[in-house]
Amino acid sequence: MAGLPRRITKETQRLLSEPVQGISATPDENNLRYFHVTINGPKDSPFEGGVFKLELFLPEEYPMAAPKVRFNTKIYHPNIDKIGRICLDILKDKWSPALQVRTVLLSIQALLSAPNPDDPLANDVADNWKRNEAAAIKTAREWTQKYAMSGGQ
Amino acid sequence: MESDDDYYEDDIDPDDYDDGHNFDNEDVEVDEGYLGESSVDARISSYNPDLGDDDPYPYECLSADKVVGLMNEIIREVNDIVNIPSTTLRILLAHFNWDKELLLEKYYEYEGNQERIFAEAHVISPLKSKSLARRKSGRSIEQACEICCNNYSSSFMTGLDCGHSFCKGCWSQYLCTKIIDEGMSQTISCPEFECDIIVDDAVVMNLITDQKVCRKYQHLITNSFVMCNPLLKWCPAPDCHHVIKVEYRDKRPVKCECGREFCFDCGESWHDPVLCMHLRKWLKKCDDDSETSHWISANTKECPKCQVTIEKDGGCNHMVCRNQACKHEFCWVCLGPWDPHGASWYNCNRYNAEEAKKARDLQESSREMLQRYLFYCNRYMNHLQSLKFEHKLYARIKRKMEEMQQLNMSWIEVQFLKRAVDVLCQCRQTLMYTYVFAFFLKRNNQSIIFEGNQADVEKATELLSEYLERDVTTASLGEIKQKVQDKYRYCDSRRNVLLRHVHEGYDKDWWEYIETS
Numbered sequence: 001m002a003g004l005p006r007r008i009t010k011e012t013q014r015l016l017s018e019p020v021q022g023i024s025a026t027p028d029e030n031n032l033r034y035f036h037v038t039i040n041g042p043k044d045s046p047f048e049g050g051v052f053k054l055e056l057f058l059p060e061e062y063p064m065a066a067p068k069v070r071f072n073t074k075i076y077h078p079n080i081d082k083i084g085r086i087c088l089d090i091l092k093d094k095w096s097p098a099l100q101v102r103t104v105l106l107s108i109q110a111l112l113s114a115p116n117p118d119d120p121l122a123n124d125v126a127d128n129w130k131r132n133e134a135a136a137i138k139t140a141r142e143w144t145q146k147y148a149m150s151g152g153q
Numbered sequence: 154m155e156s157d158d159d160y161y162e163d164d165i166d167p168d169d170y171d172d173g174h175n176f177d178n179e180d181v182e183v184d185e186g187y188l189g190e191s192s193v194d195a196r197i198s199s200y201n202p203d204l205g206d207d208d209p210y211p212y213e214c215l216s217a218d219k220v221v222g223l224m225n226e227i228i229r230e231v232n233d234i235v236n237i238p239s240t241t242l243r244i245l246l247a248h249f250n251w252d253k254e255l256l257l258e259k260y261y262e263y264e265g266n267q268e269r270i271f272a273e274a275h276v277i278s279p280l281k282s283k284s285l286a287r288r289k290s291g292r293s294i295e296q297a298c299e300i301c302c303n304n305y306s307s308s309f310m311t312g313l314d315c316g317h318s319f320c321k322g323c324w325s326q327y328l329c330t331k332i333i334d335e336g337m338s339q340t341i342s343c344p345e346f347e348c349d350i351i352v353d354d355a356v357v358m359n360l361i362t363d364q365k366v367c368r369k370y371q372h373l374i375t376n377s378f379v380m381c382n383p384l385l386k387w388c389p390a391p392d393c394h395h396v397i398k399v400e401y402r403d404k405r406p407v408k409c410e411c412g413r414e415f416c417f418d419c420g421e422s423w424h425d426p427v428l429c430m431h432l433r434k435w436l437k438k439c440d441d442d443s444e445t446s447h448w449i450s451a452n453t454k455e456c457p458k459c460q461v462t463i464e465k466d467g468g469c470n471h472m473v474c475r476n477q478a479c480k481h482e483f484c485w486v487c488l489g490p491w492d493p494h495g496a497s498w499y500n501c502n503r504y505n506a507e508e509a510k511k512a513r514d515l516q517e518s519s520r521e522m523l524q525r526y527l528f529y530c531n532r533y534m535n536h537l538q539s540l541k542f543e544h545k546l547y548a549r550i551k552r553k554m555e556e557m558q559q560l561n562m563s564w565i566e567v568q569f570l571k572r573a574v575d576v577l578c579q580c581r582q583t584l585m586y587t588y589v590f591a592f593f594l595k596r597n598n599q600s601i602i603f604e605g606n607q608a609d610v611e612k613a614t615e616l617l618s619e620y621l622e623r624d625v626t627t628a629s630l631g632e633i634k635q636k637v638q639d640k641y642r643y644c645d646s647r648r649n650v651l652l653r654h655v656h657e658g659y660d661k662d663w664w665e666y667i668e669t670s
Contacts, residue, residue: 065330098299098345
């Protein structure tokens, strides 16, 4: 653990000892700045029942710079693109060093509950979401079933 | 050519003009050309007093330190009226883009509710903050810094009036990141999530120990001050840190201490006679990948149905659009539909069909525009290139001047040579911009006169250039002086005639411009 800032150590300990409901974050054994994350699809959202895998990396500048987070599980969501990049203000200009991995993951979980098609990253998905929400939600549910449930890829 | 000479003889008394001109040159020979330039301006306006710019254009060249002084002076001035801490005031002023009148107006408009003005500028009202500060200093227990998670005594913890405190180490790292990586200065806020209270300059200067970061911060502050202030402009020369301060904004040439002369309005090199607006368009045109787009428009045709771009790669004129959704069949020659052509396309008898004609006209005009652009661009580039070479000429002329001084001529006596190269460069620069002017010009009687003037300057300039480049090294001293002076004075006078004519045209709305895409 040599060279790892106290802040990261403390955050990691707390993530393991008091995990947030529906979220797990485990540091990689070879790189303690790299976390394997899973987020359970929130209740009453089209992602319910799915388990979404993400990767989270704390760059050298952390906490002055935001963590880098990406979805590894395919997801049909207007603010998440084909390769899993996430459009979330706190990961960009709204980042504050007073935020933590825990708060970031909670915000991502909240983003799953409340997609924001007005600030899209995946334009085609956002268009669908705005034009025909029911159909978009149906597709999102299908994708959840296909990619985020046991046996899914 | 005859006609334009007549035109000038009618309007100006050439003798009168020449006298003034000679006098000017004697006067400014040692003055590196700058005074010469402004006296040209003065003459332009005295010739045409209703131009309204016969007054000299007063401006100052300031070092970065002086700009900081100016900034502090404004803070002091406002502080005399409103009496709030200067750190807070600086943030308020920055919020109002350094418009002190606007600040004062708002300050009194919100009389009694001045909290609002502080909130809008993202600062804690100085009236409220005192109590907060006192409360903070009362504590003396160990605290954990929320950023690094280490415990420190409260003396090592600090914060703004919003009450969020972090350790000094994290603060300093946070500020460095914002300043160096993100180039922020007056908009850095408290590190706390969703706290928008702005960090004032005293806090920044206190917490940053790295001199490099301090300098960058001060530069960013100065820069935002200059950018906000319409009467200030950075000298555009690379690595020059001077600022030009004017008394009123105008399209006039200013010259920085470093030697760069530029248009105060647009910041480009001084570009008389062309307008800032046209120069901007021109430079954009040159910058864009215009060659490529012109090649495309001149050498390809668009499918008359789906508009896809087509380059013909074989001899047959029976075109079938490859766009799978279109597959339109048409004739390459007349651009009309293929059907009526039958087998005898080479007698393409559909030439005047309405549709085909329209498509052809579009093609023609785009080719013509390319020709036109290339014509002007070529000449513009040519003078630009020559202007670059004239710097070599300066070196050569300098040697010649030293040589002449060894042959018993005084320093002042040989300055005519330098003046000649100055005039040469001025003429090249003017000529360069006349081609930009001409590019946008619609043809009318005045534009023909302009072209005549342009040809005169060009001819005179080339003669001067040739003489300075070749003969100056071989001819005898007395002969050189006489000839060089004659040539550069003629150049200068033709240049002034041209500029005056264009200026008069601006004044009397002679110029009509073409529409460009």
